[in-house]
Amino acid sequence: MGSRASSLLREEDIEEIKKETGFSHSQITRLYSRFHSLDKGENGALSREDFQRIPELAINPLGDRIINAFFPEGEDQVNFRGFMRTLAHFRPVEDNEKNKDLTSGEPLNSRTNKLHFAFQLYDLDRDDKISRDELLQVLRMMVGVNISDEQLGSIADRTIQEADTNGDMCISFSEFTKVLEKVDVEQKMSIRFLH
Amino acid sequence: MEGAWEIAFVFFQVWLSIVVGLIMLPAMFGVSLGFTDIYIKVLVKTLEWATLRIQRGQKEQAALPSQSANGIIEKDDGSMQEEIGELRRSHPKNLAGGDFTLCDAFYFCKKGIENIVEDQVTQRFTSEELASWNLLTRTNNNFCYISVRLTIIWGLGVFIRYCILLPLSVKNWLSDLVHITCYRICARGLSATIRYHNKENRPKKGGICVANHTSPIDIVILANDGCYAMVGQVHGGLMGVLQRSIVRSCPHVWFERSEMKDRHAVAKRLKDHIADKTKLPILIFPEGTCINNTSVMMFKKGSFEIGGTIYPVAIKYDPQFGDAFWNSAKYNMVSYLLRMMTSWAIVCNVWYLPPMTRQDGEDAVQFANRVKSAIAHQGGLVDLSWDGGLKREKVKESLKEEQQKMYSSMIIGSDFNEASVGPA
Numbered sequence A: 001m002g003s004r005a006s007s008l009l010r011e012e013d014i015e016e017i018k019k020e021t022g023f024s025h026s027q028i029t030r031l032y033s034r035f036h037s038l039d040k041g042e043n044g045a046l047s048r049e050d051f052q053r054i055p056e057l058a059i060n061p062l063g064d065r066i067i068n069a070f071f072p073e074g075e076d077q078v079n080f081r082g083f084m085r086t087l088a089h090f091r092p093v094e095d096n097e098k099n100k101d102l103t104s105g106e107p108l109n110s111r112t113n114k115l116h117f118a119f120q121l122y123d124l125d126r127d128d129k130i131s132r133d134e135l136l137q138v139l140r141m142m143v144g145v146n147i148s149d150e151q152l153g154s155i156a157d158r159t160i161q162e163a164d165t166n167g168d169m170c171i172s173f174s175e176f177t178k179v180l181e182k183v184d185v186e187q188k189m190s191i192r193f194l195h
Numbered sequence B: 001m002e003g004a005w006e007i008a009f010v011f012f013q014v015w016l017s018i019v020v021g022l023i024m025l026p027a028m029f030g031v032s033l034g035f036t037d038i039y040i041k042v043l044v045k046t047l048e049w050a051t052l053r054i055q056r057g058q059k060e061q062a063a064l065p066s067q068s069a070n071g072i073i074e075k076d077d078g079s080m081q082e083e084i085g086e087l088r089r090s091h092p093k094n095l096a097g098g099d100f101t102l103c104d105a106f107y108f109c110k111k112g113i114e115n116i117v118e119d120q121v122t123q124r125f126t127s128e129e130l131a132s133w134n135l136l137t138r139t140n141n142n143f144c145y146i147s148v149r150l151t152i153i154w155g156l157g158v159f160i161r162y163c164i165l166l167p168l169s170v171k172n173w174l175s176d177l178v179h180i181t182c183y184r185i186c187a188r189g190l191s192a193t194i195r196y197h198n199k200e201n202r203p204k205k206g207g208i209c210v211a212n213h214t215s216p217i218d219i220v221i222l223a224n225d226g227c228y229a230m231v232g233q234v235h236g237g238l239m240g241v242l243q244r245s246i247v248r249s250c251p252h253v254w255f256e257r258s259e260m261k262d263r264h265a266v267a268k269r270l271k272d273h274i275a276d277k278t279k280l281p282i283l284i285f286p287e288g289t290c291i292n293n294t295s296v297m298m299f300k301k302g303s304f305e306i307g308g309t310i311y312p313v314a315i316k317y318d319p320q321f322g323d324a325f326w327n328s329a330k331y332n333m334v335s336y337l338l339r340m341m342t343s344w345a346i347v348c349n350v351w352y353l354p355p356m357t358r359q360d361g362e363d364a365v366q367f368a369n370r371v372k373s374a375i376a377h378q379g380g381l382v383d384l385s386w387d388g389g390l391k392r393e394k395v396k397e398s399l400k401e402e403q404q405k406m407y408s409s410m411i412i413g414s415d416f417n418e419a420s421v422g423p424a
Helices: A011-021 A025-038 A048-052 A063-070 A080-090 A095-099 A111-122 A132-143 A149-163 A173-179 B002-029 B035-060 B080-089 B104-117 B148-178 B183-189 B217-223 B237-247 B257-261 B263-275 B333-341 B364-379 B397-412
Strands: B192-197 B208-211 B229-233 B253-255 B282-284 B310-317 B346-352
Touching (some): A011 A025, A025 A080, A063 A080, B263 B282
Parallel strands (some): B192 B346, B208 B310, B229 B282
């Protein structure tokens, strides 16, 4: 329980996270409680095992990919700042935010950044392209053993065909964005945080 | 100076004997002098006043985060089919029921992040958050200095709890070992106020009593109103001492740890016990572990396979007065008991539900779920099908495979027709 956790989070940190992510003060303290309750080793950082301890996440077919999104390249620990930065992608896009002047350019929860988050679920080696192989691997994660290799292969081929415009048999981020331009990304990739 | 100490000491002795006499004597005769009721009433008034003061203080200091008993996020409860269907509707190639689209991943992604922020299971193994502070520092998020009066009350509370209630409890608890029918004293020692509902449904001989499990005190609570045969492991140490003293009052069914592993041996002994109609009803907690009293988790089917009549009991603690939940991963038995004795009080409601038996065509798992729902419904608890064993163990791989299967059926949908047509 986060009874004593909030005392470890300083006001300056809260202000910085507020500026960077757009979360409110109370949301940040509540999420810090959550962070703290997941941090079983009490070392101020989460490992992949800490995430996998959440049963509903452990049974999610894309669970490992989602967990991976929290960890920067080559790192095994994520601190609270990193945790919040990743969660910030899922803040709803509010109208008044479009006018806010943010020093870091686009807000973390913009449509582009939400799409980029989803793109990275597929892009296993982070080379900004989704190859046929990568798509197959992610598909395999989602369907388990229930679909044969050939069927999965043809699904992957068809998907790349639809999206690929420059003929390199890979899906780039801009091609990805084009295919999904009619999807309501703002709503589907947002979580309603209370207060 | 010394004279003052002597007078104080005499006062203390007189006062202690009065209080002890007022608690122990009535307890032995099963008579209530109504003090606990008055105590509870006073407590409630004090806590309400304290909460109001804090809330007023909070309004003035806007920076204080408001602690809400609600969740962090609002979730959509649509099924996989509904949500992915909605995603695909806006996709340019509208393929009727089936096939894969890149935006399918959005569904899993959103669900995953929601569960990272707030999930149904891990919160059951930590203490419930309260909407108002109950003057126990352990439950408050930020103990902020609000006013002199509040601090004084809090200080008084500490004094009362540690200097008055605790010694009383210890004294009562020790004498409990001597007087074998002293569950009532135990309850008094813990300042427990228990309300029993529907006593006509109380478990009868030769039956099995099942209840939801929050803490070891559950046993005290139930035994206060009836005699049960307990099923359990022989323990060493402190628990062993307690066990041996309990054994003298009621016949129990104790197992060695090695016997517990043999499910058939266990089942046979339980069957024999309930077949004998003169034997006391067996008390079983099918969740297998302590849950934090906001929900009822999966009931292990073992007790429901034995046959016989099941008497369900719902136990709900009022968290306002003290958190009864035993987080065995975090606290050991002694520190838990200490926390219990220094809480304000233990207030709980016990509902005896009408007896249930397994119906034809119903297997043990379905029966267990039916009983679980009845208990959850009566106690106002959330009915979960997650296994309480998840407190310590990893989730089964088969649950993930279920999710994958569900998703696959959404893709294959129209694919069988197109299988013969190769990629264009």
